[in-house]
Structures are given as C-alpha cells and as structure tokens.
Amino acid sequence: MSVQRVLSVEPDGVEETWDIEVQDSHSFVSDGLISHNCSGFMSAIESVIRGQKPHRRWATGAFSGKTAPPGWVYHGDSPFRIGITNAGVGHTAGTIAKTNVESRGGAGVVVGSRARGYNDGLFGSWYGFQPGKYDSGGYIPPGLNLVYNGTGRPEPVFTTQQANALMSGAAQGPAQPVVVELHAKEGALGDFIDVRVQDHQQQLISVINAS
Structure with missing residues (x-):
C-alpha cells in the first residue's frame, strides 16, 4: 500500500453522505483496520484531558480563523495543539508534547512519527488547547x-x-483595633458594653470592658 498526493479536486454536485462511527468509542473497522473519525479522535483526547469520558465534542468545521470551540486558541501556546484544514472533507491531527497523534482513512489511528503533527503542511491553521488561563488569577x-x-x-x-x-x-503586623459598641437594655450587663476586638499575631483577642 502506498500514499498518493491528491493532484486536484473538482466539484461534482451535492450528495447525502454519512459519518460512520460507533457510539462512545467512535471507532469502526474498515477493511480490517481500526479506524476513527479524525475530529472524533482529537476531541476525545480533549475530553480525557478535561477529566471526562472520551467522546466527540466538535468537527473540523467548528474552526475558522480565530473562531474555535471553547478552550481552543488560535496559535495558542499549549502542550496539546491541533492542525485544521477544511478543504475537501476536512482533516485534523495533533501533537501532544512532542508526540504526533492522528486518525486517517486507510491507516486508522496512528501515533508517533508516522502521524501528522499540528504543523503539517496539509493544515492551513493550528490551535492550542488552553482550557484555563490564570494570567489574572x-x-x-x-x-x-x-x-x-x-x-x-x-x-x-x-x-x-x-x-x-x-x-x-x-x-505590616497586626491590624488596627476595631471598636464595636453594643447598647443593651437594662439588665446585668449595665447600660452598654464597650467591646474592643484586636487582632495580634493572627490570634483574636477580645477585651470586654463594662462601664
């Protein structure tokens, strides 16, 4: 089996198509090979990173310029990056740290040097996964x-x-004393109670002086 480059693509009308996948795993057997939808594979990786069960979250058409699904940033710095092309049927593959991950027709799921990375020439744009940024706390x-x-x-x-x-x-040390005056009705406590609350060495000291 060899891989051939597509020389040209010509429009031939619009026809109904099907996106083949198995519920939950999104994988299927094609000619004896375990295959996987490319975007299903990348978004399943995202789900695992988010602490969820692997499942499809988006398709390649959700990415366009700086528009992307939640958590994805155009040219964002991240250990998980994906490349996107929407030419033809579209395709995506990614890189986790320095390891390429991809699912493509004929080869199925590919990991390592045989897989395309986010910066492969096939892709016109790439995105970094940044689910939470703490630049402002x-x-x-x-x-x-x-x-x-x-x-x-x-x-x-x-x-x-x-x-x-x-x-x-x-x-800066202990905070300034906070003075609270409590005025009580006639009783054993007298006409009023002067409560002074001081914070010293992170211990609360209450001093109550009755007049």
Missing part, C-alpha cells in the same frame, strides 16, 4: 485540567502582584 477546578488539583475543591491561583500584596499586608 482565578481558581483551578478540581480534577485534571492540564494541571492536577487533588484537593477536591477549587484552589486559588494568585498573580505575582496579588501574592506580593498579600505578603505585604501580612508583614
């Missing part, structure tokens, strides 16, 4: 999101400026 959701948060709850991410502000505030 934010919260890392639980689970695997290109970073792993195993606490089971959202965790804050601080920018350098935000972290410096917190450290600077802590270095």
